[in-house]
Amino acid sequence: MFCAYYLKKNGYQVRLLEARNPYEGASSINAGLFCPSHFIALAEPSMKSKSFQWIIRPSSPLYVQPRLDLNFLRWGWQFFKNANVKHVEKSIKPLLDITLLGKNLFEIFLEEENINEHLYSNKGLLMIYSDEKNGIKERKTGDKARNLGLDVEDLDRHKLLELEPSISHIVKGAVHYKCDSHSTPTKIMDALRDKIRDLGVELHFGMKVTGFDKKNQLIKMIHTDQQDFESDITILACGAWSPILAKSVGIPMLIEAGKGYNIDISTPHKIKYPSILIEPKTAITPMESFLRISGKMELMGLNTNIRKNSITTLIHAFKAFYQDVEVTKENQMDISSGFRPLSVDGLPMIGRSSSISNLFIATGHGMLGWSMAAATGKIITELIQESNTSIPVDAFRPERS
Ligand SMILES: Cc1cc2nc3c(=O)[nH]c(=O)nc-3n(C[C@H](O)[C@H](O)[C@H](O)COP(=O)(O)OP(=O)(O)OC[C@H]3O[C@@H](n4cnc5c(N)ncnc54)[C@H](O)[C@@H]3O)c2cc1C
Numbered sequence: 456m457f458c459a460y461y462l463k464k465n466g467y468q469v470r471l472l473e474a475r476n477p478y479e480g481a482s483s484i485n486a487g488l489f490c491p492s493h494f495i496a497l498a499e500p501s502m503k504s505k506s507f508q509w510i511i512r513p514s515s516p517l518y519v520q521p522r523l524d525l526n527f528l529r530w531g532w533q534f535f536k537n538a539n540v541k542h543v544e545k546s547i548k549p550l551l552d553i554t555l556l557g558k559n560l561f562e563i564f565l566e567e568e569n570i571n572e573h574l575y576s577n578k579g580l581l582m583i584y585s586d587e588k589n590g591i592k593e594r595k596t597g598d599k600a601r602n603l604g605l606d607v608e609d610l611d612r613h614k615l616l617e618l619e620p621s622i623s624h625i626v627k628g629a630v631h632y633k634c635d636s637h638s639t640p641t642k643i644m645d646a647l648r649d650k651i652r653d654l655g656v657e658l659h660f661g662m663k664v665t666g667f668d669k670k671n672q673l674i675k676m677i678h679t680d681q682q683d684f685e686s687d688i689t690i691l692a693c694g695a696w697s698p699i700l701a702k703s704v705g706i707p708m709l710i711e712a713g714k715g716y717n718i719d720i721s722t723p724h725k726i727k728y729p730s731i732l733i734e735p736k737t738a739i740t741p742m743e744s745f746l747r748i749s750g751k752m753e754l755m756g757l758n759t760n761i762r763k764n765s766i767t768t769l770i771h772a773f774k775a776f777y778q779d780v781e782v783t784k785e786n787q788m789d790i791s792s793g794f795r796p797l798s799v800d801g802l803p804m805i806g807r808s809s810s811i812s813n814l815f816i817a818t819g820h821g822m823l824g825w826s827m828a829a830a831t832g833k834i835i836t837e838l839i840q841e842s843n844t845s846i847p848v849d850a851f852r853p854e855r856s
Contacts, residue, residue, distance in 0.1 A: 456832075457828045458831065458835045459832075460650065460832055463654045463655060467688075469657065471658050472659050472664050472679060473660050474662065474696075479791070481794055481796075481824065482824065482825065483644045484716075484717045484749075485717070487637050487639055487740050488637050488740065489557065489558040489561065489635055490826050491632075491635060492580060492600055492605060493554065493823055494599075496802065497822060498537040500539055502535075514768045519755075530709045533709060533799035534797075537801070546801060547603070549846075551603060554830075556833070561638075570650070575637075575639075575643075576638070578633075579606075579631055580636075580729055581615070581618075581630075582730070583622065583776060585732075585775075589733045590627055600634070607633065608631045609630055609631075611628045620725065621724065621778060623775060625775055631728075639742040664677055665680055667700075667704055669811065672812065674689045690835060695796040697710055705810065706810065706816075708853075712796065713821070714753040714792050715794075716751050716761065716769060716791070716792050719746070719747050721788050722781055724779075725779075727741065732776045734772075735769075739777070750772070761792055795821050796821060797821045798821060803821070803823075803824075804817070804819035804853035805831055805834055805835065806851055806852050807853075815835050834846070
């Protein structure tokens with residue numbers, strides 16, 4: 456949607472084709488965090504050992520469904536190949552550039568378009584730990600963040616209690632990334648959709664793209680399940696589904712769907728700050744009129760089943776880290792799932808296709824697609840205009856190997 460927003464603002468005629476009705480992709484159900492603090496790529500060395508420990512523990516943050524799928528095996532192989540120190544170091548700057556740009560552009564978008572400021576808050580993010588070993592690791596990341604110019608404070612239990620009195624007895628401390636912010640995605644997505652419609656973007660919800668007509672290495676026509684459209688420029692931004700359409704035009708794309716859940720609850724609470732609970736990898740976000748618990752990473756392909764065990768684990772994590780909170784059937788407003796489009800190196804794929812010159816790709820944003828959304832829309836617009844990009848984009852080349 457941010458691609459549509461910036462393109463329309465720059466005078467292009469834009470049509471958005473969305474298979475679902477209403478919009479229900481990962482972008483509506485995420486934890487709503489803008490995280491410049493997350494400059495360590497998902498493909499990092501400790502993932503190798505952690506993944507194997509997690510796979511055998513049912514309550515762990517990761518679930519992998521065994522399956523004989525060649526693309527999944529290829530994805531796993533490439534992911535582990537990338538999980539090395541050199542790759543992590545090389546990815547820091549591109550990740551920091553794009554998340555900082557994304558956050559900044561998002562703030563400008565809210566202000567320029569007069570979108571309710573209550574949907575966004577600049578309080579930062581608490582990375583909360585219950586095991587001092589993890590505290591040591593997180594403080595090291597905090598040191599690194601400070602060296603990169605981010606605003607970060609280490610909080611022992613005493614200091615954390617002053618800020619967030621609702622933490623439970625198991626919590627040892629937190630690192631407060633004041634550089635981060637949070638929002639209410641469902642409402643922002645509604646506001647963004649209304650805004651682009653008002654600007655004159657042609658919106659087609661409930662219309663699935665089924666394929667393309669190509670001539671001389673250019674996409675000429677887009678086929679959908681309802682009608683066909685001529686197209687001068689096509690942007691493929693289908694999240695975890697992107698490889699299906701990429702394959703239809705001969706572009707190999709390795710993206711694995713990382714399913715995550717959100718549980719929205721209306722339980723009364725005094726939680727003031729958004730947090731990530733480090734050990735269970737669960738995010739807690741106070742949103743406009745409810746609290747969102749999100750997390751889990753399930754590698755099961757494009758499978759939308761909601762696993763009861765995963766929901767229970769998320770609720771347990773929440774109740775273990777906060778006191779005086781109740782999650783009952785009555786106060787559960789919504790449970791949904793969404794797919795993080797996971798690239799093999801933890802960096803998004805943003806740019807012009809090298810084989811089809813009027814095709815642009817914007818996907819692979821993994822765990823950070825909300826933080827990077829506005830930046831992605833802006834970069835795609837700049838690339839289409841053939842103007843200088845706001846940040847270097849070489850690391851995001853879609854068809855990098
Ligand atoms: C539980 C969870 C928590 C998260 N928390 C955060 C967070 O706090 N901060 C952050 O930065 N990121 C977060 N993320 C990641 C972020 O939500 C994703 O990276 C981002 O939403 C991906 O956006 P997308 O537009 O690429 O994909 P999506 O939002 O999934 O959108 C893709 C859309 O393409 C449509 N589509 C697919 N195929 C077709 C077709 N053939 N024709 C037409 N339309 C099609 C789908 O219907 C879908 O609506 C989280 C993700 C999850 C799952």
